[in-house]
Amino acid sequence: MIQTNVVVTTTTTTTTSTKSTITKNINPESIVIKNLSDGETLTYSLVLIRGQAPGCCTKINIRTQQHHNLKSGLVTEWPIIAGEFRILVDLPRGINKLQLETANGIKKQLTLIHEPKKSRLRVTPIYVICAGHDGYFQGPASEDCSPESAATRIGLGARLLQSLTAEKLQEAGHARKTFQLERDLDGPECLVMHSMLNVDTARAMNQHELWEFVGREIMKGPLASRDRKYLAFLSCTKYRGAPSPRTHEATLASTQGHAALGGGGLALFGSACLHTWPTTLNQVLPKFLDKTIIDTDVLMDDSNYRGTYGGCLATTLGSVLHELAHTFDLGHTREGIMGRGFNYVDHVFIDKGIVTKKSPGNTDNNRNPRNGDLQRSTITLSKPLSVTVTINNSNNNNNNNNSQSITSLANSKAPRPCVLPELFGDNSKTKDLVANENSINRTSPDIDLQFNHQNTYVFETSFCQPDKIFWGPSCATILAYHRWFAEDNENEIINDHNSHYYRNNCQIEYIAKRNVIRSSFGIRVIELRQVSTGMVINYRQFPGVRPPLEAVVPPLSSPLAHTCYDAPLVIFAEDSVGNVLNITASLHTPEF
Template sequence: MPIYIICKGHNGEFQAPNNEENTIQSACRRIAVGCKLIQCLTAEKLAESGLGRKTFQLENDLNTQAAECTVFHSQLSVERARRLSPEELWEHFGRELMMSPLGNNNRKFVAFLSCTRYIPNGKKPDTYEEILSSMEGHVALGGGGLAIFGTGCLHTWPRGVEEVVPRFLNVTQVDTQSLMDDSCFRGTYGGCFSTTLGSVCHELGHTFDLGHTEGSIMGRGFDNLNLVFTVHTKNDNEKIDKEKNKRVSSPASKASAQHATVSFTKVLNISYRAPSPIRKPINKFNRTPDSPKRKLSFTDLSIRSSQESIASDTVDESQTTSELSGDLTYWTKSCATILAFHRVQRDTLVLPKTEILGFDPSRVH
């Protein structure tokens, strides 16, 4: 379920250059398009692996009356949100979403935080760590039932299908004196769109039990996602160093690295007292109508470390056919197999020519 989180005291507008619309409605349109692109990517890459076109359901696929992206007003203040670490943001919003009317063990959330802010320190950042040190409310984490992201580069995303290719090909240079550059050193708006959309795909993969791998979408292959949707080749996926007059820093040749590595496992258990009268509960809460105490287990929202991941980078992936394709974006054999044979929810919707990948709450961690 795509979610746009607005913290208490924030107007919901995401950071963007003056010429870009940054309203709540614009954010939701961009998120909806991005999620559909990832939905498409998942299906096509599984098909390349010989496992058929299977992908996850979006809320609007199940209920056409539902919003393509739901606005969620958090009770967490914007000031506090900007002080919390990525792990703390993930934990807080995981609790809050599951305690809300949206909470459901048969639903996974892909959420975007509106109050992400880049505050430059006066000099051009040379490393990704320096960029992160200038960020507030930035997060890119996924696991269990929640994948959550900052919106520092959301302005580079398309508002409609007609903008997808132009946005990927946008070579406008990022002004690092005012905006975040999350492009894997390409320095362009198109690079930011490719890397951040790929990052969402990567973290969403963690919610479907996938762990880190060498290369591929679950490694650092997600930076090259633009090559899937355009006719450019991997050699075009570089930038020109005007001073040295040569191409440099192709993300395809970068050493494997992660935006964030989660290194803990934590189960959250929350109890609260519901006001009387109490309606007859749904069976999943395992309590009688007379019980004043309602307990929710958030085991489906706990993050797993790469060491505990189901997909192991020790598996021989040498026969992965899509790795040899020109776009350099692929699922490893182990990841593709897990996705393709993930337990399907009982009442899944089957779209024309496309099987839908569901999930079983008992499988999440």
Template structure:
């Protein structure tokens, strides 16, 4: 392979360096196609992983954000846009922490473990395990990028892995019956599972933070009631739901798990899914935006918020530890310079022109390298949505 600095490349990367070592399984690559303002697709493949398949990600007005799964050790990453190709190395190592995050999917003793979702959606326990595992990888990636952006290094929490060194999610069968679980409050469920998990046969219980999802969340408004309009009304008709984090346990319902991506190639389409939730049938937990993508953004972002509480993080005026998690999708998707054909709330519309994902169509690479480092770069500013290039409150995501 020819040295990158000797080759002029049209594919430019902003947030990682050739040969860099990262500690997350699914790094985010932010970049653009120089001298290009067109839409299209860019393909990424990990040539070092025999199981890796080339995945196409959208290029929006010349800009892109892609995710690529890494194996431990050296990874040869190949990006292709038209005839242009960029090849570079990334190394992945596990964080050298004794403590780790343990994803768990909780099933009642007399239940089949299927979560609620629309017709045609795979809501099986295996589907849940896959979605939660991928969700854990995405919040791990966000944490790494956010800390790096704020000058603290690309560090992140460690996810429990299996024998193949891949992130995993456990299936845990509780001793609670379905009827009993759905009659309990969120606080009572948190207390019960905190005790039950610590008395379980899991190993290393004192070394983990539990990242848990309850399969038995059910939303069912009476047929004769008006269309639910407030979040309070929605919660009134929802059983087996909570979003609580503290101590060693972050606990969530699964009312919007059906909107989450199960596979990496689904991430972009799920984060841009403009179908609307039918509140007569399914739970809407999207900060009143109602779209599938908004339920995914709020649900996944809120899971990091609650996990943050287990890391002893308090609420903050802005960002993930406030309501910044509602915009979590914008970390992984490219927004157009001129917002069009995109559902937005009144609040997000008011700030979108100030913080929507910028572009940098420069005249050429900095120092001849495709890995740009100009602090004047607008794209560089948007690795994590709306964050300034200075040290700020940990986990700050956006000015909301």
């Protein structure tokens, strides 16, 4: 239990240049940090610290430096279960000296450096209030359900996912990279947007209609920017009650204005379970462990059939990560975060000993403990989404009654100004929420290079999966080289092997006649996906310092391939600088 309140303050996206190491020959009477190295640099501020402490200890304190005086810093207390602990600490920018100490006086010093990225690419959390709605989300009378509380919960939830993403990429063998948030650029924790969409109309729409409308409205308004992806929540979600719903489908049928859908540049969600989310760091652990039973007569149960507030938090926070990952071009996988593994994000922040202790009878986490049925959640395995909007300059200049109102609600004591993009200079420009910016340059000169088959990996069986929360191998590679995870600005010149290049999706192409992908920067990953579901059915990765400039598209002879060889498939590829190719094509026997 955390006894000291922690103020949630500024954060910045992740990236770690130094590899974390686990100390061998551990002294049983010492504190050992398992996932971070002393002096490590992080680009995000909300950091998860995992470690070991002597088995006799049950609690550990962490003190953070304030004003260059470690003794005057904030102190928070965290549990030690079976010798393991997990701590969340909020780092200000610069050098942070931390001191961990158990109740019996065992101490450990740890220095972490927080340096924001230089990129302008970020994720912008938005709370969408429909016309005619007061902005208060549905929840029990004991909870603050105001727009201000919603913005705080969304902001902290986004930071938890930012930290989780970094940890899971590190576990997958890549650097500790993650996406950047609006607050990392000194923007607000969460923006509140007053939509022109009427609340009754919104509640009559399905989630695809809501996603398209909100996407168009955002891209016609002052928040429109190619440097942003949007994480939006609808205030007007209304659960109408369903006594003891036996299926998740029955729950959804009783819910209006709900969405859990992501793709292109927008991930959109309902707010019916937002009351289970924490508002401060000291609430994170208790909220995940909250065994309060959901009253389904009045509140939505989106807990993966766990039936508790803590289960609702885990499933809904995980579904946000899953759908947000679609905006980073990820497809679906059989397991892991892009499958159904997102339901278990609580396992990242809670030690396994706590989970086991609290749930002794639940041995199969993928089964409904009430009736043994397979569990469900709001995620639907559907094809990727896209919407293209043409924005006229007049729409941005006339902000009287024709555009939404944007409010900045920050989670910090000091107000953060709302930073909006400059107006478009041209009379009309097309902005889109589509991730598939794939005009292919078929006039590029042929690249005559031998394929390096030794650097090709198909279905790596050695991939480490410490829990159900993991990025599949190809998903992790896509994120590791994705523009939204890069250190520099998308539009800046980058240096690669002493040569200067511009990032441009036109520089990666599919040559159908030879069934190869080509990029002058080197291919990092190729996936085949089903058109209808976006399910990855085969992939290849190309690690190392010199990836091939050309690579053959993987065959359909994998255990996941159940598609006719000539049936249309999505071919997705990414190169070393984040150029992506995302096309639908029918594969044929290559001609060499």
